[in-house]
Amino acid sequence: MNKISRFMAAAISISMTAGLLMSCGSSATKGSTTASTNQSSAVEGETDSTTAAALDLSKEVELSLYVVSDRPAGQDVLDENLNKLLKEKMNTTLKTEWIAWSEYANKYPLLFSSGEVFDMAYAATWLNFAALARKGAFKSLDELWPTYAPKNFARQSETALQQATVDGHYYCVPTLLATYSAYGPIYRTDILEGTDWDGKMETIADYETYLQYVKDNTTLEPYDVYSSGSEMDDIFMYNNGLYALKGSTNDFLWIDPAEENPKIFTYYEYDKTADFLEMMNRWNQAGYFPKSALSDTDSSKVQNGVAASTLHNIDTYQSRFIEHPEWGFKFANFVSDVSNMSFTQDAMVISNTSENPERALALYDLITNDEEVYRAFMWGIEGTSYEIKDDQLSMLDLTTYPGSSMWAARTTEFNLPTYGSPADLQTWKDSFDQAIVDGEGSQKYRSFVLDISSIETEYAACQNVHQQYWWPLELGYTDPVSGLQEYKDKMEAAGIEKVIETLQTQLNDYLTAQKG
Amino acid sequence: MKQGFLHEIKKNHPLFIMLLPAVILVFVMSYIPMSGLVLAFKNYRFDKGVFGSDWNGLENFRYLFSSGTGWLITKNTILYNLLNLITSQALSIILAVIISEMRARLYKRVVQSVIFFPYFVSWVIVGTFVYNIFNYETGVMNNLLTALGKEKINVYALPAVWPWIICAFNAWKWSGYNSIIYIASITGIDEQCLEAAEIDGANIFQKIWYITFPSIKPTIITMLLLQVGRILRGDFEMFYQIVGNNGQLYNATDVIDTYVFRSLQQNSNMGMTAAATFYQSVLCFVIIIIVNALVKRADPDYALF
Known part of the structure; x- marks a missing residue:
């Protein structure tokens, strides 16, 4: 009997050490990456940075972005095109991960609890943005956002900035596309x-x-x-x-x-x-x-x-x-x-586990402010996946190339109505714009x-x-x-x-x- | 006379080595995740992690029992599972006996495949069937009733019939699959016993009653015990797909799993979800211990442990 219990004790202690090792594993990798970022900031002096706020671009970084949607069949071609452009502009590539509609309800919250290392994710009011932020799922953007995505920050409305604030901190970058409660x-x-x-x-x-x-x-x-x-x-x-x-x-x-x-x-x-x-x-x-x-x-x-x-x-x-x-x-x-509608109904968040939050925000700044990058990111390749006809957007093959599901990146300036839209669409929107006054009526409570x-x-x-x-x-x-x-x-x-x-x-x- | 565990290992080491993968698998898949149950007593935060979050006592269990729903859904879950357990197992046994008695080989194969087929139909599709049979305006049932000159019935406003509808679809889906196990067990019966019975002049029903049933009794009891172990887990897919978001039927059809899903769908509170799982697991554990003890008292040979 004694031997059995000793055997059990050994087994339990082995498993517990294993558990400890596993939980330490993630923090160990975290440590090593901070070391590498320190190293890269040391070489900063040698290269002049192209983006604002002295972001070091000398090292190539692959960023990851989670979106909720089914992965389109033709995505590889569009990713390749986008990454060529991003590499040229800021020595960065982007890897998009897709959470299928059939499993998003379970998988999305698990993203932030699994400890997986990734940089950006789509977030939204309907994905419980505020509740997740309160529970510590995202990185606070108080300093990062104005520093590394200054153009985007400057273009946010007062209402949008308030909506991005949870418990006194910015936790997301809201969309720049106005939508209406009509x-x-x-x-x-x-x-x-x-x-x-x-x-x-x-x-x-x-x-x-x-x-x-x-x-x-x-x-x-x-x-x-x-x-x-x-x-x-x-x-x-x-x-x-x-x-x-x-x-x-x-x-x-x-x-x-x-x-x-x-x-x-x-x-x-x-x-x-x-x-x-x-x-x-x-x-x-x-x-x-x-x-x-x-x-x-x-x-x-x-x-x-x-x-x-x-x-x-x-x-x-x-x-x-x-x-x-x-x-x-x-x-x-x-x-x-x-x-x-709340500007956080489509938003971008930086994961708590992100190793390159600065680069991620700089990339997001580029996407939302550079029309060439915007089009490559949202719609793909002109002539292959989309066309512009009469200032309207025509997606050529919605099954193979439905366009990006990172709806948060859309902006009022770059967004185009879909080809074949009803004529009164713009009339409606203009009438809403006229009626809305910041700080009055329901707008005050948004x-x-x-x-x-x-x-x-x-x-x-x-x-x-x-x-x-x-x-x-x-x-x-x-x-x-x-x-x-x-x-x-x-x-x-x-x-x-x-x-x-x-x-x-x-x-x-x-x-x-x-x-x- | 009792010898040490080490001696046992020395003597039977090939057997232990063969056992090892299964033990490791169960340990990794079933025992390590159990530590996650502490979440049920914590106020989970993503940045603090599972073990670092603050304790909050029984707070997470409160929502299950607030406004009295806890007892209703626990009762529903147990009753549904009992009903489903009895109907689907009884049907499977009957099917297995009938199929085993069939002599025409081809016919037997065809029947077996046909009754096995529902196992492969997903609940999503079954949900569509159910809607197309019972919906008020265009459902098959109401079309038949109209054709016969009778009044239409709005089944979706009659909660009382739903336990039977769900039970029927559950039996339809599972009995073919479960019957395979009984068929295998029946095949294992010694032909000589049946032949001897025949010589003694037993008719087919007497043979089934006195030879077949007693021979597959251990299988039946093991199957029942295994099912009892899941008695607090509602078949979420089935309830969700068949009932949909129809509040009128909830009091009759809500089980723990669907209630938890609905309440937490919009809040994604890990602690509350863990609390529900914890509650189910503990009750399951208690029930299986009791049932096993009862079986052991009746006949120690049939008990699981």
Whole structure:
């Protein structure tokens, strides 16, 4: 017996030492790389640097960038072309790693916990940028960004800089491309030709008329709903001038930006919710969407000609229009107070494990400020993967060369509308630009980022209740009165009061800080 | 009489060497990752790492049980697994017996392949089947009902029928695959016993009842025990693909895995995820120890350990 336990003890101690060695391994490599960077800074005097802030470019560096998307078949050719250019301009090459759509939900957070050494990654509000930053996944850019990417830094708007700040530090480089919170129906008009439909689309009531016409005259599903839920609730609230605290759809907390000191509330505390639910119940009875839509996983019913209209943003309108010009898609904006979407909805972060953060930022500065590099990075090779026709961008082979998935690198100056875009696209965007004033209306709240770290349990529970009870309720699958009461009871049990209380304090602090 | 472990190694060293790769594999794949369970009690930060993050007690477990969902999903998980365990195993045994009794070789092969086939169909596709059978507007079932002059039924608004639908699809998918193990076990039965039974005048049912069943009993018990060990792990793919995001059905169909997935999808909190896994593992451990003890008491030969 004694021998067995001694054997066990030996085995355990061996395994533990192995564990220790493994964890030391990464820090050991880190040490050696700092040594090598020191070495290279010693030779700095010999070469004159081409980029700002005395970055030493004498040593060739391969940077790595993680993006979320499926790796396109023709990527190698484009990478080779880009790297030739980058090597020439700054003695750097870039290796892009792709996280496939099928596994991003698991793999993306693991990127930062695995200890893997890499430099840059795509980040976004929908990838939990703020929560990851708070948990220490990214390098702070307070000094690096203005020093090594000065041009990019100078071009960021005040709102964008605020949005990049988490707990007082910059953690990402937000996109330079302005996008808008405009949202509304994208609807086919070809199917109603020859009917007496007047084509008016300004209010939710107009949309309801449209849906009824589609129901009466075609076999299509009038309104596209599938398992990711309906967005009619968001539209209804936006239409009433309200702002979702999280800044994106499918939120359960709202404020009225018109108020001086807005109070956070949720659906059952809003007086128009009963009307809304009654309307949705009517839509359900009229058959504007399937009765089991929440179990339907088909997300392309509009593209495939199964559904006649969907609710989404102006970029989706552009895509739908280009795919089927013959279907006469149109768009209407139902958001009464349009603002810029958070600039961190597409952003670039530097990994905590990066060995060359300076070079990575310099590269990013180059991509976002040098049109030649920008085009090679975003679109590839002119004539092979893209063409410019009438100042519009035409991607030649979307399956082989769909273009870069580093959407964060897009800038308003270099971005071109896709070839075949609807004529009113720019008109819409210009009208939004005119309406938006920094620091007013919902634009004022775009930089507010929820910090749920102290209420994670309650917030997760509320989200869950929201999906379980509100989604079917919103679609009229459950009774509008008793269903709302049940939703309220469950939300209260999940701890909504604590959530609202905590976030209200944060919001008040935010407003005080803005005034000061 | 008892001799030391070293003596044992000396005597049987070829056997130990043969065992070594498996031991190393289990150690590396199953024991080392167990240290990650400390995450369940930590407030994980990326920069501090798994072992450096701060402890936060039972905080991570709180969300599982807040608002009373913890018991509901634990109950659902166990009941679904029990139901699935019984139906799919019983079906597999019956299938195995029937296939073994078949005499026509070609027919036997064809049947075996056909029932094995669902194993290769992914849940994503099964989810689409289910939707196309049961959806209200264009589903096969409602088309049939309309053709027969009956009222349409909105199955997606009737949570009570879903346990049976899920159970049926689970059995459809797994019984063919599981039956292979029983067929192998039946093939191993000594022909002489069956012949002797035949001479004694036993009919086919008596042969199955008195010879086949007792002979494959150890296999059945081992299979059951192995399945019991997974009783708190819901087949995530199955539930997720069949039910989708349909909140109306959650109370009837939510298992631990789907609940955790939904709650943490947007927050990616490693600690909470680890807490859920920890909870499942501990309960599984307790259950398997109890079941094994019961089996051991009934008949020590059949116990796993």
